[in-house]
Amino acid sequence: xxxLFTGSISITSKKDGYVRVxxxxxxxxxxxxxxxxxxxxxxxxxxLHQDIVEVEVLGKHKNQKGEDELYGKVTQIVExxxxxxxxxxxxxxxxxxxxxxxxxxxxxxxxxxxxLKDADVGMKIIVNITNWTDAKKSPIxxxxxxxxxxxxxxxEMLAYALERGFSDVHNxxxxxxxxxxxxxxxxxxxxxxxxxxxxxxxFTIDPIDAKDFxxxxxxxxxxxxxxxxxxxxxxxxxxVKPKMALDEEAIARQTSVYLVDRCIPMLPEILSNDLxxxxxxxxxxxxxxxxxxxxxxxxxNEWFGRSLINxxxxxxxEDAQITLDTKTGDFYEELNTLNxxxxxxxxxxxxxxxxSLETDEVKFKLDEKGVPVDVYIKTRGDTHKLIxxxxxxxxxxxxxFITKKQEEVxxxxxxxxxxxxxxxxxxxxxHDLDLYIRGLxxxxxxxxxxxxxxxxxxxxxxxxxxxxxxxxxxHITRSMAKAIYSTKNVGHYGLxxxxxxxxxxxxxxxPDVLTHRLLMRVLDGDYPLESExxxxxxxxxxxxxxxxxxxxxxxxxxKYKQVEYMSYRIGQEFDGMVTGASEWGIYVxxxxxxxxxxxxxxxxxxxxxxxxxxxxxxxxxxxxVEYKIGTPVKIKVKNANLDLRMIDYxxxx
Numbered sequence: 001x002x003x004l005f006t007g008s009i010s011i012t013s014k015k016d017g018y019v020r021v022x023x024x025x026x027x028x029x030x031x032x033x034x035x036x037x038x039x040x041x042x043x044x045x046x047x048l049h050q051d052i053v054e055v056e057v058l059g060k061h062k063n064q065k066g067e068d069e070l071y072g073k074v075t076q077i078v079e080x081x082x083x084x085x086x087x088x089x090x091x092x093x094x095x096x097x098x099x100x101x102x103x104x105x106x107x108x109x110x111x112x113x114x115x116l117k118d119a120d121v122g123m124k125i126i127v128n129i130t131n132w133t134d135a136k137k138s139p140i141x142x143x144x145x146x147x148x149x150x151x152x153x154x155x156e157m158l159a160y161a162l163e164r165g166f167s168d169v170h171n172x173x174x175x176x177x178x179x180x181x182x183x184x185x186x187x188x189x190x191x192x193x194x195x196x197x198x199x200x201x202x203f204t205i206d207p208i209d210a211k212d213f214x215x216x217x218x219x220x221x222x223x224x225x226x227x228x229x230x231x232x233x234x235x236x237x238x239x240v241k242p243k244m245a246l247d248e249e250a251i252a253r254q255t256s257v258y259l260v261d262r263c264i265p266m267l268p269e270i271l272s273n274d275l276x277x278x279x280x281x282x283x284x285x286x287x288x289x290x291x292x293x294x295x296x297x298x299x300x301n302e303w304f305g306r307s308l309i310n311x312x313x314x315x316x317x318e319d320a321q322i323t324l325d326t327k328t329g330d331f332y333e334e335l336n337t338l339n340x341x342x343x344x345x346x347x348x349x350x351x352x353x354x355x356s357l358e359t360d361e362v363k364f365k366l367d368e369k370g371v372p373v374d375v376y377i378k379t380r381g382d383t384h385k386l387i388x389x390x391x392x393x394x395x396x397x398x399x400x401f402i403t404k405k406q407e408e409v410x411x412x413x414x415x416x417x418x419x420x421x422x423x424x425x426x427x428x429x430x431h432d433l434d435l436y437i438r439g440l441x442x443x444x445x446x447x448x449x450x451x452x453x454x455x456x457x458x459x460x461x462x463x464x465x466x467x468x469x470x471x472x473x474x475h476i477t478r479s480m481a482k483a484i485y486s487t488k489n490v491g492h493y494g495l496x497x498x499x500x501x502x503x504x505x506x507x508x509x510x511p512d513v514l515t516h517r518l519l520m521r522v523l524d525g526d527y528p529l530e531s532e533x534x535x536x537x538x539x540x541x542x543x544x545x546x547x548x549x550x551x552x553x554x555x556x557x558x559k560y561k562q563v564e565y566m567s568y569r570i571g572q573e574f575d576g577m578v579t580g581a582s583e584w585g586i587y588v589x590x591x592x593x594x595x596x597x598x599x600x601x602x603x604x605x606x607x608x609x610x611x612x613x614x615x616x617x618x619x620x621x622x623x624x625v626e627y628k629i630g631t632p633v634k635i636k637v638k639n640a641n642l643d644l645r646m647i648d649y650x651x652x653x
Contacts, residue, residue, distance in 0.1 A: 003057050005037065006078060011049040011104040015041045019055045019072070036070075038063070041106070043073035046135045049104040050081025083165030084126040084144055085109060091121045098127045098141065101159065103644065107138055115142035124148055124155040126162045151642070153370025156560055157259050160553040166257045170268050173245040178268040181239050182275050186283055190238075191308050195288065197230055198310040201334055204278055205387050208316040211263070213278040214505045216286070216311050217390060219334040226300060227293050227337065231394035232286040232309050234276040236506035237516040240267070251539070254546035256508035259557040260364055265508070272507045280314040287516050289394040289503070297344040302397055304519060320383040339382050342389040349392075354496040355480075356457040359473050362594050364561050372565040375593040391504045392495065395420070398519060399501035403489070405522045415489075416528040416536055418514045420500050422492040423481040425450060433479040439616045439629055440468055453496070467577050467591070468630035485511050485540035485547075487533055511543045559645050562595040566647050567640035573652055578631040581618045583611040586627045588635055588649050597647030599635065604651050 007021035017039040037055050039047070047053045054076040063069040087100040089111070096116060098109040109127050119125050124147040132139030145162055147155035158168060170178070202218040218230035240246045250266050257264040265272045278284050286309050292301040313330050315323075323329040324339060350356060358380060365374040399417060406415035427449040434451060437444055437459070444455045456476055463469040480494060485502075492500040503519075506512035514536070521528060528536070580587040585600040601609045604627070607620035617628035627633070634652035641648075 004054060004075070005057065006052065006054050007037075008081070009039065009044075009047050009049070009051050009053050009055075009074070011044075011047075011106065013103070015106045017041075017044055017047060017074075019053060019074075021055075038069050038071040039074055040071070044135065045074040045077075046132050046139070047074045047077060048081065048106075049102065051077055052079040052081065053077055080129070082163055084128050084163045085141070086124070086126055086147075086159035086163040088150055089116075089119050089121055089123050089125050089143070096121070097138070098125065101643075109141040110138045111141055111143060117143045117146065119143045119146040122149070124150045124152070124159060126159065153261065153366075157261055157370070157557055160259060160556040160560075161257050161264050164549040164553050166253060166264050166550065166553065168262075168264050170249060171245070174249045175268055177244055177246045178270050182270045185275070186285060190285060191283065193306070194285070195290075195303075195305060195307040197232065197288070197307055198283065200228075200230070201331055202230070202232070202309050202311050203313040203315055203331055203334075204280070204311050205315040205317060205320045205383055208318060210316075211269075211273045212265070212276075212507050213311075213314070214507045215387070215391060216278045216309055217338065217387075218309065219331075219338060221337075222292065225294075227341070228290060229293055229338070229341075229390065230288050230290045230307070230309075231390055231504065232278070232288045232307060233394075233504050233512075233516075234278055234507050235285040235287050235306060235516070236267070236271075236276050237287070237513050237520070238285055238306070239271065239276065240513060242517075246271075250510050250513065251542070254510045254543045255550045257550045257553050259554060260561045261366055261370055261557075266510065267507060276507055278309065278311050280311045283308060283310050287503075287506075287519065289398055291393065291397065293341060295341070297341045297348065299393075299397065302401065304398065304401060305523060306520075315383075317381065317383045317387075320386075321381045324382060335383075335386075338390070339386050342382075342386040345389045345393060346385065349496060350454075350457060352496040353453045355453050355476070355494045356460060357473050357477060357494070359477065360470050360594060362558060362562070364565070371568075372561045375562075375565055375595075377592075377594070392497075395503050396497050396500055398503040398515065400499040402501070402515070402518055402522050403499055406527050409527060410530075414530070416487055416530075416533055417489070417518060418501055418511045418536065418540060419486050419489045420483060420492060420502050420511070421486050421488070421490045422483040422494045422500075423490050424493050425480050429479040433475060436475050436616075436629070437472070440472065466630075467632070471577075471579055471589075471629060484544040487537045487540060509543075511540070514539065556645075560642070562593060563640050563642055563645050563647055565593060566590075566595050566597070566637050567642060569637050570640065571637060573634060573636050576633050576635040576649065578627050578629055578633060581611060581616055581628060583613075586618050588633060590635065590649075595647055597635075597637075597640075597649045599633075599649045599651050603638070603649075 005021040007019045009017045009019045011017050018036040020036050053074045055072045056075050057070055057072040060068050060070050085100050085105060087098045090097055090099050096111045125143050126145040127141040128144050129139045129141045147158055197218050200218045200220050202216050204213045204216045206213055214234050216232045220228050222228055253266045256266045286307050288307040290303040291299050293299055323332050324335055361378040363376055363378050364372040367373050402417045403415040430450055442459055444451045491498050501515050502509055502512045503515045506516055575591040576588040578586050579589045585598045587596055587598055589596045607622050609618050609620050611618050617626045619626040635649040636652050638650040639648040
């Protein structure tokens, strides 16, 4: 059996690790039930959370559940998972060191005095590890950024982005190129040889606080009673060319990062919020997907290319919804027709097997110091879904066009495209989801090792407004494969699309820039060569990795604000719902803020409570009272620990 594998390592709270490997052939002999290799702390050999490591399989043993599990040792650090490590600078006996925020970072980092820069003891800092080869010694590092005092909003929020390599500033060369592009502006030469949509009703619909506008929609009725819908996307690739400093920076970032209180943009704001942004009343250069549709949303003709627009109206989602609801205002007829078609597109997707998942998005109202004073769940109306459907439609048709045009020349399966792929779920995860659903008191079918999407959609619809519906949606999402970027097309399971690429957000996603470039090459007959596939696949892998790092930063900032929000509400009572159980207690989510915390077994009341792992519940020996997923509870905030990012609740009843 092969002994050496490469994968990403996850460090547990017990300071052990699990390496996830992609080569499933490892398990053909029936060793283990998943694709991970256990590594105990003594065999980490300096590996840290999310590092890419080489691991040698040493054998197998029984894990705590009594299942066969492979175990091994780290033999090499291939790539560090973090660009830096956030924490507080401490000093003891003349020695300076970082105390990390992330408790999975199991070691302090020694910082020589000459590497402190302008950081003072007690400050929040970002540290880069410069030398660490001996696991028996502490790593050596240097301060890269001194952020300020722990607890300050700017320091805490920036730390999540900076430690993952997302800087809030662009270097001088990048800024210089962006300023030069802005200064040149849009000339008549730039507008030449573009299809002109400036006299066709065109508008943007975005969040009320949006600063960059990637996409606009134009609409007109045709003489044959069909409709021409133009999905117009900022033509970032016209300005950002390969080998420019702007392009190299975008490759390094791959995505914008949206923290609770700010956006850290992929491109300088002079481009992302200005020249590339499809602002109202200004001529803008765009890449367009123009579709001729009938009343049922069936596409009869399509056109792709570079265009010119001038947005007639900047709608917020709320303003557009008011126009739809009141049946009055600018572009009501256009919006209403688009909305009717969008609903039919949605139905067609679901009829074809798409999953209907809408997870709650938590938003905070912050005061001038960044303190969360209120929290709410972002609502999604028809206008959100309208935009979503037409962006999905454009992504699908662009992907199919790029693929089919190349295959006409090079043969089936020979196309190079940046696909957004979502593979079929793993059978074991489906089994775990089935157990979870049974724990909620429902049953679903299994077909070919999967729970049919239609059954999951029907179950979610049947649950109505029951509070545990949101939990089920989260668990369904977790049971699915992770959507990634790839040059190998396996389709998109969740959307039930055979072809799907990201085309509609080049201001904030680099894969969309690549898709625009590939589209123009196909339109020009300059088809990419097979020898280029390796480069594109490498960029896909980097985009997938950076997307996850950005998502981790975003989730971290939300969790911090949730804990901070509850830290001002110690002793207050709230409605909650049990989200899980363990041998230490039950996990509870507060109804309004979605702030999850734990009620320790000792805080459950005057009884001796046992954990039933198989039943996923905690129950009292004397009273028989049980707590399981979905159980409503009244809770009181007992403690909120910002250092550990943890909330402790106590049971009221």
